[in-house]
Amino acid sequence: MRWGRTLAKVGAIVAAAVVAVLVLLALRPADRGSEAGPAAGECWAGVDPVRVACTEPHRLETVAVGEVGSVLGGRAGPPARSELGGEYAECGRTAGRYLGADWRTLHVQLIITAPSREQWQQGRRWYRCDAITLGDELDPVADRRGSMRGNPDGSGPAPDLQLGCATHVVVLNAFIGTRRLPCTDPHDMEFVGIAESDWPDFPATADAVSGAFAVECKSRAQTYTAMPADLLDQRHVTITARPTGDATTWPGGEHSARCWVLLDHPITTSLYGLGDLPTS
Incomplete structure (x- = not known):
């Protein structure tokens, strides 16, 4: 890991x-x-x-x-x-x-x-x-048709808004963003949960994000995938976090990040509850 x-x-x-x-x-x-x-x-x-x-x-x-x-x-x-x-x-x-x-x-x-x-x-x-x-790749926001309001019967959010599986986009050997995909399509990233941090200041650098969220994001990945900690450590996966706010919202208590698992090969199923990584 x-x-x-x-x-x-x-x-x-x-x-x-x-x-x-x-x-x-x-x-x-x-x-x-x-x-x-x-x-x-x-x-x-x-x-x-x-x-x-x-x-x-x-x-x-x-x-x-x-x-x-x-x-x-x-x-x-x-x-x-x-x-x-x-x-x-x-x-x-x-x-x-x-x-x-x-x-x-x-x-x-x-x-x-x-x-x-x-x-x-x-x-x-x-x-x-x-x-x-939120948009994909280099466009951080996206135009939308239709309300974001949840399902009329109260059963959950609009399906197209739910975080799930994605693939990371690389141009000239540089990571530039993600593209969302159905989990049945080949993909190499999946959202695994929300982490909270008690850091007093906003983590403005990659090292600070690691310090603020790495431990809890690993815990979220373990829970989501049902993989024991030692097995998760052995597998070729990368765990990362994306803060949900910025330096202006941090003082008000928005101390969270979205946790993602990145694989070294594409798969065509969700990682949820699998207990191990599929080979393809």
Whole structure:
């Protein structure tokens, strides 16, 4: 078993790129605003986002709306994202109910947005929680048709959002990202669970990601695959982590990462509960 520092480094870069895109997209609707304020279930499209029907191509979907706490709400200006820790935690819980599963187990990234300064001065104290569908390879986010809302019967999330199997993409001997695939197609990566860290600071380097998540990601891999620790150590697998947030969400308590297993050969079945690695 190996720890994937290169994959962890790329994962951190991709996460930062996603958050950067989200900030650019999510802040604009807040600045444009509306008299009614934001509402869960609204979808947004375009470089300068506008509300559209969720059946149209879009990137952002509002999955939760709440009120900023009284301490922050009493300030003269709107809070920074890094100050909205309690609101972000509630955002994640509400988003889970909307999406039908813990958002961290889905091809989804969340961002929390407060009102613009002008809206704040007008007395608005809402916060908006937006979700975006993660893309593949070099495109960190993806356009979507249809709502991200979970199954109407409450049985789970939209099937196309669930994390599962993938293949890693290499160009000129450099790992550039992943491409999701059905587990019955040849693939060499699989999501095995969520790890939590008690590190006080965001792990901004590959070595820091290893220190923060390696032990728990290995435990998640053991549980998911039903492989004993000694057998997992003997097999040619790489375990890696991709933080679900960034340096602005870490102070608010988002201390988690998605754990993946990378194989040295493609397989055509899921690793779940196998007890050992298939040869093909």
